[in-house]
Amino acid sequence: MVQLNYRDAKPIYEQVKHGLRRLVITHVILPNEQLPSVRELAAKLTINPNTIQRAYRDLEAEGYLYSLPGKGTFASGHFTMPSKRQAELLSQFDEITSELLFLSVPKEDLYDRMEQLEKGERQL
Amino acid sequence: MVQLNYRDAKPIYEQVKHGLRRLVITHVILPNEQLPSVRELAAKLTINPNTIQRAYRDLEAEGYLYSLPGKGTFASGHFTMPSKRQAELLSQFDEITSELLFLSVPKEDLYDRMEQLEKGERQL
Amino acid sequence: MVQLNYRDAKPIYEQVKHGLRRLVITHVILPNEQLPSVRELAAKLTINPNTIQRAYRDLEAEGYLYSLPGKGTFASGHFTMPSKRQAELLSQFDEITSELLFLSVPKEDLYDRMEQLEKGERQL
Amino acid sequence: MVQLNYRDAKPIYEQVKHGLRRLVITHVILPNEQLPSVRELAAKLTINPNTIQRAYRDLEAEGYLYSLPGKGTFASGHFTMPSKRQAELLSQFDEITSELLFLSVPKEDLYDRMEQLEKGERQL
DNA sequence: GTGGTCTAGACCACC
DNA sequence: GTGGTCTAGACCACT
Numbered sequence: 001m002v003q004l005n006y007r008d009a010k011p012i013y014e015q016v017k018h019g020l021r022r023l024v025i026t027h028v029i030l031p032n033e034q035l036p037s038v039r040e041l042a043a044k045l046t047i048n049p050n051t052i053q054r055a056y057r058d059l060e061a062e063g064y065l066y067s068l069p070g071k072g073t074f075a076s077g078h079f080t081m082p083s084k085r086q087a088e089l090l091s092q093f094d095e096i097t098s099e100l101l102f103l104s105v106p107k108e109d110l111y112d113r114m115e116q117l118e119k120g121e122r123q124l
Numbered sequence: 125m126v127q128l129n130y131r132d133a134k135p136i137y138e139q140v141k142h143g144l145r146r147l148v149i150t151h152v153i154l155p156n157e158q159l160p161s162v163r164e165l166a167a168k169l170t171i172n173p174n175t176i177q178r179a180y181r182d183l184e185a186e187g188y189l190y191s192l193p194g195k196g197t198f199a200s201g202h203f204t205m206p207s208k209r210q211a212e213l214l215s216q217f218d219e220i221t222s223e224l225l226f227l228s229v230p231k232e233d234l235y236d237r238m239e240q241l242e243k244g245e246r247q248l
Numbered sequence: 249m250v251q252l253n254y255r256d257a258k259p260i261y262e263q264v265k266h267g268l269r270r271l272v273i274t275h276v277i278l279p280n281e282q283l284p285s286v287r288e289l290a291a292k293l294t295i296n297p298n299t300i301q302r303a304y305r306d307l308e309a310e311g312y313l314y315s316l317p318g319k320g321t322f323a324s325g326h327f328t329m330p331s332k333r334q335a336e337l338l339s340q341f342d343e344i345t346s347e348l349l350f351l352s353v354p355k356e357d358l359y360d361r362m363e364q365l366e367k368g369e370r371q372l
Numbered sequence: 373m374v375q376l377n378y379r380d381a382k383p384i385y386e387q388v389k390h391g392l393r394r395l396v397i398t399h400v401i402l403p404n405e406q407l408p409s410v411r412e413l414a415a416k417l418t419i420n421p422n423t424i425q426r427a428y429r430d431l432e433a434e435g436y437l438y439s440l441p442g443k444g445t446f447a448s449g450h451f452t453m454p455s456k457r458q459a460e461l462l463s464q465f466d467e468i469t470s471e472l473l474f475l476s477v478p479k480e481d482l483y484d485r486m487e488q489l490e491k492g493e494r495q496l
Numbered sequence: 497g498t499g500g501t502c503t504a505g506a507c508c509a510c511c
Numbered sequence: 512g513t514g515g516t517c518t519a520g521a522c523c524a525c526t
Contacts, residue, residue: 085227113221178438181404409514423503
């Protein structure tokens, strides 16, 4: 469900966020479907519940999840997410891409990367 | 030295960062060369010193500049911000791009954006 | 029943929430009266069911509605969301207003905004 | 410096955020001035460092602080904060105010509250 | 049972 | 020294 790599430099909660984000976006977790509870997912991944909390909280702020205290945590629908997030992402895309271009990363490399990403996503 | 466009949606400190980054990368400002002081540059661009401060500290965090308190701010040599930052950026690029792709932003739009960014950079 | 304005900047689910809140508060929908099902209301407004879901769950969290899984969604009586929520709201009002005042938004602007909001509400 | 009230329903990290936000906005803490370290402030308030971390992290996301890992945490200048935050706040202001109005809180009460807030802020 | 907050104490990378 | 992450375990309010 969510792949963790402890040797990765990325914090665990980021990896959890990454995994869950894709599950929601790809509708592997359907809109308004309940996610495993904080404790449950923590147990399954054998990590601390606080780490899951952090991931859930961040994703709620980003608009991917919503939580009803006492009831559980649920996936948002695509539509729920305002285009604000998209604008934010595009702005970040510009910043990062232009920095990469001037670190002399060839534009073609970035194209290829995008192709790979697109292919990868289709498989889910 | 640094071009500002007040009608642009991008915050001014981003434009300053953008401009300085280029100057450092292209060695127009040489490694270990001292940059103008915060107040000085602010005066030259007739903007608020805090805006410059923000740009300097961001660029320091990114590894392009370093500052010696009480002495001034200096350009890093290329060596100090090697493939590490580049790997970080590529990872962020992947994360953001794949999220955009799933928000159904067409790949072609992102291509176009990159083209524009590249053109923009060349002009500086 | 609920007026939607697609040209409005406000997200649709906010407009739905707004409309339903008024209907409950003004007892147009009586306490413990059943609301239309998610699918039903979505069809009537010709919008996506998830948007209704979002509105329903927000209003449930706010205490205006409650839902019995498998049975439907119902209006709360006034009693269930008493001064507690009001105290919460006033506290948030203070927090946000004082932040706005210090971002140097003129008090008069906020007055005007309140006038507009009040006028808008009366029309429903 | 920051007042805590343990009998308050508000979480401690919210109270810390509230206090620090005002200190930054009112320039009691000057732009780019260093704040006490996470551990230091935790000790002074006799609460857990993690609680301070949470407050610092939230305020960084809101644009009031920035942190340089290994160096410390610093106050942003007013200018640093994009008008995005202001737009966000106004939208929240509308939502909350209109809900209060329909909970039949008289408009005049809200006016008075704003007056008090403005007076209070001036004293700082 | 659920999410949410808080504490205590540890470890890391960076400066 | 600093911020940042993570764990372990406790308590609360709400369903």
